[in-house]
Amino acid sequence: MDTIKENIKKILDELPDGVELVAAAKARTPEQVNQAVEAGIKIIGENYVQEAEKAFNFLGKKARWHFIGHLQRNKVKKAIRIFDMIETVDSMKLAKEIETRAEREDLVMPVLIEVNSGREEQKFGVFPQDVEEFARKIAEFDHLKLQGLMTMGPMVGDPENARPYFVETRKVFEKLKKLSIPSAEMKYLSMGMTNSYKIAVEEGANIVRIGTKIFGPR
Numbered sequence: 155m156d157t158i159k160e161n162i163k164k165i166l167d168e169l170p171d172g173v174e175l176v177a178a179a180k181a182r183t184p185e186q187v188n189q190a191v192e193a194g195i196k197i198i199g200e201n202y203v204q205e206a207e208k209a210f211n212f213l214g215k216k217a218r219w220h221f222i223g224h225l226q227r228n229k230v231k232k233a234i235r236i237f238d239m240i241e242t243v244d245s246m247k248l249a250k251e252i253e254t255r256a257e258r259e260d261l262v263m264p265v266l267i268e269v270n271s272g273r274e275e276q277k278f279g280v281f282p283q284d285v286e287e288f289a290r291k292i293a294e295f296d297h298l299k300l301q302g303l304m305t306m307g308p309m310v311g312d313p314e315n316a317r318p319y320f321v322e323t324r325k326v327f328e329k330l331k332k333l334s335i336p337s338a339e340m341k342y343l344s345m346g347m348t349n350s351y352k353i354a355v356e357e358g359a360n361i362v363r364i365g366t367k368i369f370g371p372r
């Protein structure tokens with residue numbers, strides 16, 4: 155068995171039922187991404203539209219495609235033709251642009267709100283205390299389908315240090331669920347990467363995004 159296949163098998167074997175694995179594909183070749191799909195990956199996560207296009211041209215709809223990077227507004231038009239979900243809606247301007255472009259393409263784009271759970275000024279995402287208001291607004295857009303939250307959390311050495319950020323994001327997620335915002339469907343909580351996904355799952359993640367542990371070091 156090749157390494158990518160072994161790595162994926164290991165991760166899939168240990169992930170609890172109901173947790174979806176996104177293969178974070180940044181800096182990997184379309185061939186590597188294809189290998190991952192052949193080994194059982196159902197969802198590819200891409201940080202860059204241009205890189206995604208190359209892999210998408212190679213694989214097409216053999217997998218589902220999630221956008222997990224910071225989406226520039228001038229890339230939205232291309233992005234909505236490739237992606238099945240945009241996990242990283244991080245500003246109202248971006249949400250509006252997706253709404254406009256999706257309406258033109260006559261489609262409804264599933265989205266997650268990116269939560270800046272570390273409240274880091276230099277990072278993208280909506281601060282935890284602002285998520286409710288943001289969610290209520292974007293739920294009113296006819297061509298966005300709000301389906302949950304995503305967070306990165308600050309870069310921390312020991313993954314245990316990431317736990318409080320996952321806990322806080324989970325709390326916001328549960329609160330939004332209880333609000334039953336019309337036309338929102340709060341069902342996905344995307345948290346955790348190679349270092350931190352086990353902790354993220356313990357804290358309620360049902361999407362994990364893993365790159366290094368699948369493909370090796372970048």
Ligand SMILES: *Cc1c(COP(=O)(O)O)cnc(C)c1O
Nearest residue numbers: 178222347348363364365366367
């Ligand atoms: C790169 C990346 C990942 C995966 O990171 P690894 O540490 O390689 O598993 C997950 N999420 C996002 C948003 C990323 O950019």
